[in-house]
Amino acid sequence: MLFGVPREKSVRLSDVAAVAGVSLATASKALNGNTRISEATRERVRVAAERLDFRPDALARSFASGRSGTIGVLTHRAKNTFAQPVAMGAILQLGAQNQAALVYDGDVKESKAMSDSLRELRARRIDGLLVIGDGHEHTSPSLTHNFDVPVRYIFTASSDPNDVLYLPDNREAGRLATQHLLDTGNTRIAHLGGPQNSIAAERRLAGMTDALTAAGLEPVGPITRSDWTRVCGAASMAELLQSGAMFDAVFCGNDHIALGAMETCAAAGVRIPDDVALVGVDNWEGTVVDQDGSRQLTSVDLELMELGRLGAASMAAADHAPGEHFSTPTLAIGPSSRV
Amino acid sequence: MLFGVPREKSVRLSDVAAVAGVSLATASKALNGNTRISEATRERVRVAAERLDFRPDALARSFASGRSGTIGVLTHRAKNTFAQPVAMGAILQLGAQNQAALVYDGDVKESKAMSDSLRELRARRIDGLLVIGDGHEHTSPSLTHNFDVPVRYIFTASSDPNDVLYLPDNREAGRLATQHLLDTGNTRIAHLGGPQNSIAAERRLAGMTDALTAAGLEPVGPITRSDWTRVCGAASMAELLQSGAMFDAVFCGNDHIALGAMETCAAAGVRIPDDVALVGVDNWEGTVVDQDGSRQLTSVDLELMELGRLGAASMAAADHAPGEHFSTPTLAIGPSSRV
DNA sequence: CTGAAAGCGCTTACAG
DNA sequence: CTGAAAGCGCTTACAG
Missing domain, CATH: 3.40.50.2300 (Response regulator)
Incomplete structure (x- = not known):
């Protein structure tokens, strides 16, 4: 029990509401911060949640809200030398955003398997989709119109000029x-x-x-x-x-x-x-x-990991500008040039 | 609409039940196959599901069943040369199993951040945990007892001899x-x-x-x-x-x-x-x-990708034998040896 | 073998 | 600003 994570049944939002002396609905709104709630109430709920060490059940929350906390990731050939760091960078960034990655690796052009993957991704109610290729020479068929969640194309061109691309500069x-x-x-x-x-x-x-x-x-x-x-x-x-x-x-x-x-x-x-x-x-x-x-x-x-990271981060930010976005290259100086 | 994924509201299990002429409960059991259901009924439900192109809503299913379809992945330094393919192999295998990966990268020994990650993973109701290190010389603190889902240690030793380890041979x-x-x-x-x-x-x-x-x-x-x-x-x-x-x-x-x-x-x-x-x-x-x-x-x-793959696959299989498990090394013959 | 019903724990209109 | 209530779409004892 090195990290002291308790194994007892977890606190529910209703417990928090009870302790704070408010209704379940109010507790939910107070914690999620979006609706108009008096600052006093909000604070009271916060304190109660803190004291009980409340963690909302992600499954219930997802089910109720329709947001899965999962991002679909379609990789072209994730094992490839250059694609791997891009994919890794993206996946690590997703984790940092508390988003899970559902990764399907394959040939984005094999429409049979692709079609299956897309079905599965919709059934999963993904919050967004990352299409990761293995270089700018690679073009992915545009999937944007198959989803009503944001889609980003990383390290690949796409067949639709209105798509959002992340590329090395x-x-x-x-x-x-x-x-x-x-x-x-x-x-x-x-x-x-x-x-x-x-x-x-x-x-x-x-x-x-x-x-x-x-x-x-x-x-x-x-x-x-x-x-x-x-x-x-x-x-x-x-x-x-x-x-x-x-x-x-x-x-x-x-x-x-x-x-x-x-x-x-x-x-x-x-x-x-x-x-x-x-x-x-x-x-x-x-x-x-x-x-x-x-x-x-x-x-x-070319900062390929950073490229993946940026693409993944862009799902969270409200940055929907279509077209090309870049990671910033850096210079590594060695003995083949003067100083 | 290249892949022909329809965007209309999706079919629910109740629709399938109605078409098959059975109750919701029976439809659920027929599709999930676990309970005793007459083969005739099962087939009828299957056909109905097929015809309607039914895909169960993963969020509802998770919420009801308590299984998230998500595996927690704790990486030590996923960017490292040798750790990266291991992590990638594991994550790709999870995808092939239709499991999402919630990846937290960091120092497994920083108990503050670790403790936070563990809380989050429990809140997510992960179905299993992969602890990925960056080599056999690295020892991870055992987290097995913090979870009641399977935990695997890949490319790392653990502090508990009863843990399940996956290592290069x-x-x-x-x-x-x-x-x-x-x-x-x-x-x-x-x-x-x-x-x-x-x-x-x-x-x-x-x-x-x-x-x-x-x-x-x-x-x-x-x-x-x-x-x-x-x-x-x-x-x-x-x-x-x-x-x-x-x-x-x-x-x-x-x-x-x-x-x-x-x-x-x-x-x-x-x-x-x-x-x-x-x-x-x-x-x-x-x-x-x-x-x-x-x-x-x-x-x-040493087949490091395969190592990650095996570790991830072992969560699905009922292979709980404690101790060390290996990926099988292969020989790549070059000009430095005779043939 | 089959079905009616409760319930998973939240969020979100809606009414007050 | 606050709360009662419905509902998200399944699964799972339980009764028949």
Whole structure:
């Protein structure tokens, strides 16, 4: 009984009402604070509740009010590297709001299973729905009109432009990375980009351009394209070196590309950060931190847990603005850039 | 309305009863299957329910039955590298069982906050409790006696030997790694161990001994100790080489140690796996997979997601055996061992 | 095997 | 501002 939680039958609201000398209805209103109740009465009820250590039975309350205290969570592939922290952040935030999470993992596009899940969620009378994808390239079918409770789309696009989306701020990530390079004295900045058709890659580049433009500059050298891998990053850097462009820094589309670039630089005798400064994106522990625990790269963190957290928190707040909302990226400075 | 979920007011059990021509009570029993009901009646009710697409209101059901369909989850530090997949596995399994998860993250030892969380969980009338830690070295205070619903301890020890624990099978991990080395033709196997006082390290070594003993062998060379880092792993390997022991394989306490050992081998001109085969433990993506996506190490996977899944599933099953239960480690073969 | 009735513990119009 | 009463939609003894 370490935490002293008593196991006796719990106090009911009627007990509180009796002690406070008011009716059940009044006690309920006093505690829930919404209706007009004299401050004196309210206080009397509060004191009684406190003294009896009253905790309203959540089941009864839910049944009577129609609010379940449960949020439905539809994850696309919650196990995925990037989706997992987003989902975790959301679920932890729900807990902090005293909301339970009913999580169905699956392919949001398999309409059979999906349809079943939706039925179950309605039967559960969820207070809200979180649709969590595994990146901005992923589009979820809009479920908003299937529910009369708030629906949020996190780490995914949706098929309906009026939906409320929570996404990592890739543009700001690009801006932040580039601004850091500018702030540390670089003026000739190149870019090793992600895939041509990737929204994330486009936005990171757009953010870079934002920062450069504000400084009256332009990207240096060819904007290379690659999938997000180290091997391609190495090739991209080789291409950049070969182009003959003069540059003192490179904003890399992600950390893998940056690591590939480092390899090419090492082979070419280009010193980092003395000759060329490098910044990546993702700040993924396994990628960016060496096995001895030392950081090997400056990287922008998209704050994915925070992203999930924000999306979940937005159900409680009355923030219904449609469109895109962002978590704020942060900069993690390592030895690949000057200070 | 992509998934065709109707928004009209839902069918109640009384509607089903009316259609089936039975009483409300009979309809309830027929659907819930527990009481003695004639098969004919049961079928009639089923058909009616099916036809009306009846879904019982979970809130009413909970209120009437006292079962919330919600499981409390107390995580120690759910963000931690190893704790996260365990928690995620558990939560996904709960969802698959149609159980919501009310997750409170915090320090299980801060009795103030803990006491609050426990109150809330009781008020919620949870059907069970999952206490999730961040490793076997972590001990949770036993909460079992604070609840009259099942409590499971996952990825943590507990202060009460009668509790039900779900843990990674470190001993089997050691056995599996060693057996793999034996199976691929090695006979002189050394060990680079984790910290002296670590339960995980002890058990991995015990498992190694199991396998060797079964083969009529003994560990070769000094059993080195280190924290789990790459730097220490490198030092341990140096110590092993210097000892003059003749060995053809090394079971490393974890992947970091194995990677450190690889460095030392490379520097000493020892070829892997030709001269020495290496196996690690953890199979952590960021550690064991190179940034180009290629695996660089043979490693035992402790199956942490599966661990969480098993713990959560055990609430549904009537498996109340006290003591330790395990997830089964698997072997992921890479280029550091022969095939 | 079946049904009438009580009851789970709150919230919420409604009347005063 | 306060209270009596209905009601949320099921489940579960209990009686038949």
